[in-house]
Amino acid sequence: MQAKLTKKEFIEWLKTSEGKQFNVDLWYGFQCFDYANAGWKVLFGLLLKGLGAKDIPFANNFDGLATVYQNTPDFLAKPGDMVVFGSNYGAGYGHVAWVIEATLDYIIVYEQNWLGGGWTDRIEQPGWGWEKVTRRQHAYDFPMWFIRPNFKSETAPRSIQSPTQASKKETAKPQPKAVELKIIKDVVKGYDLPKRGGNPKGIVIHNDAGSKGATAEAYRNGLVNAPLSRLEAGIAHSYVSGNTVWQALDESQVGWHTANQLGNKYYYGIEVCQSMGADNATFLKNEQATFQECARLLKKWGLPANRNTIRLHNEFTSTSCPHRSSVLHTGFDPVTRGLLPEDKQLQLKDYFIKQIRVYMDGKIPVATVSNESSASSNTVKPVASAWKRNKYGTYYMEESARFTNGNQPITVRKIGPFLSCPVAYQFQPGGYCDYTEVMLQDGHVWVGYTWEGQRYYLPIRTWNGSAPPNQILGDLWGEIS
Structure with missing residues (x-):
């Protein structure tokens, strides 16, 4: 089913909507979901399903109506796309907007209720607020989805019998591709760590407790020629940030990364970099690159991804590591609340394992974050906010x-x-x-x-x-x- 409007016509509709307010369901004022529904109704005469904005890509059947794309580092949005923000926005319910311009670095959208001013009178039906549809620039984030409507053709379709109609070859739907990792093997020279005598039994995923500047290259510059006294403070096998992997130790060497003889000898240690200084989007990208590298190594060693092969630092010693991943994916902060409980350990491990398995299957996983406290709200409609x-x-x-x-x-x-x-x-x-x-x-x-x-x-x-x-x-x- 094609949309009622061409892409050009819909863009014009978006432009005319700026400064207006939309309350399609007549509940809770002018929500972001209302504005998404207003556009969808103009296009298809239909309303979207979902408890919150984050549910839109999964609660609706877009077959024939639109194509859903998950954001990747090389994805480029297009004008007319509906963009859906994940649960780290809108008090756990996500956010939704319409793209009007885009580059590889940012998107410009028309949106409603980004500042939380769409419903301020606290009257449930119909509700009122001061915020109107506004044009605003955002960075890409993870997770994020783009829903591209099947717009009406700009020109009248030609008959298959027309002499100007070329035979049409069926093209495969483009699939998102994993980032191409830049693996730099430059083994530390200050001390030759002993060999283990075989492949590792698995991988320990760490958070480095590093600043925004603590990239994989920065660790390489600081450690590759470091003396034994510095390496004794800790050295992992690999350090990951962006699409860069610095391999500091050979796979056959033991590492000093768990403060535990078993962990050091039998497990390959990978540090997710910038865990204290990077914003969430950057850190989640670093995590994804780490999962991708884990998948590559496990396949190389002939190992599956399971609870025996994917381990956490805090399984070997009393530590808050991996602290940032714990907060993002379990909602528990071991830095302020103490050691990660066993159920949270398993929750985090299982998240890591599922992500790695998707990469092992040659696909791209969906990065998700926990928002337990906000998600417990009994508010039915999403209240998108920058707060x-x-x-x-x-x-x-x-x-x-x-x-x-x-x-x-x-x-x-x-x-x-x-x-x-x-x-x-x-x-x-x-x-x-x-x-x-x-x-x-x-x-x-x-x-x-x-x-x-x-x-x-x-x-x-x-x-x-x-x-x-x-x-x-x-x-x-x-x-x-």
Whole structure:
């Protein structure tokens, strides 16, 4: 079934929708799902199914209507695509928008309720909010799906008997391809670690606790000529970031990566890099490259991916490693809450195993993240939002603008957005700052900015403590431009 509109006609419809509000089901105001349904109804006269936006690719039968693409590092979106964000958005329900422009680095979309302002009156039916359809730029993320409608042909179809109709060959649907890994084998030279006498029995997946700059190449530069005293602090077999794998030890060598004789001797250690400094999208890409490398090695050694061959560092010794993967895929933070419980260990291992098996089958897996606390909400419709929440209970989002103070001094804090944090200085009337972050904490809305290398936190209005998007805010103590 073709759409009622051509691609060009639908793009024009998207452009005319900017600044409007859509509440297709007449519940909970102007949600992102409503805007997706408005477009889908224009195209096909149908409504989409799904509890939340993240369910759209899986709860609907798109046969004949559209093609669903899972995002990969080399995927290029097209105008007219519907883009679906995963459960790490919208309080666990995801987010959905329409693509209007795209490059390999970013997408520009029309969307509704990104800021959580689509439903603010708290009246369920029909509901109202201030937010309208807005044009906005986003980075690609993982997981993310693109649904490409089967648009009406721009020209009238020709008869198969037409003399201008060329015979049409059936073409295979393009399949996503795995990233081509750049494997650099450059074994450390400061000490020749002993041989194990055979292939490894499996792989231990680590998180490196490294900064944003701790890439595979950075580890290579720092360790390949390091002395024995440095290697004794720990050396894994491989380090992975982006599409780069630095192999620091030969497969036949033991490693020093588990603080355990059994783990060091019989298991190949792989570090997923940048686990302390990278954003989620970057770290998830590093994980996927690691899973791909695990699949390659296991197939080379003739081993399956199971609970015996895929191991965690915390199975061998008391450690929070792999801490970042634990948070993303089980919702449990071993850094702040203590050792990962056995059920969470198995949950994380099984996630790793399933991802690796898909690569072993020559396919591309879907990266997923846990959002247990948000997913327990009883709100039926998704409330898409740019807000996130950290372990201190602070709601925060990226935003760049200038705040100019009104007619009263404001106390600026260091360390964090709490009234109990150390006083930095008094922000004087008429003063301004260019901030990059907005936070909700301790009864106030805060902005974060950096001046002369120091991070500062400035309250700019009161907040009633309600979670987004239901927050109630006091008067602004100045102006934002």
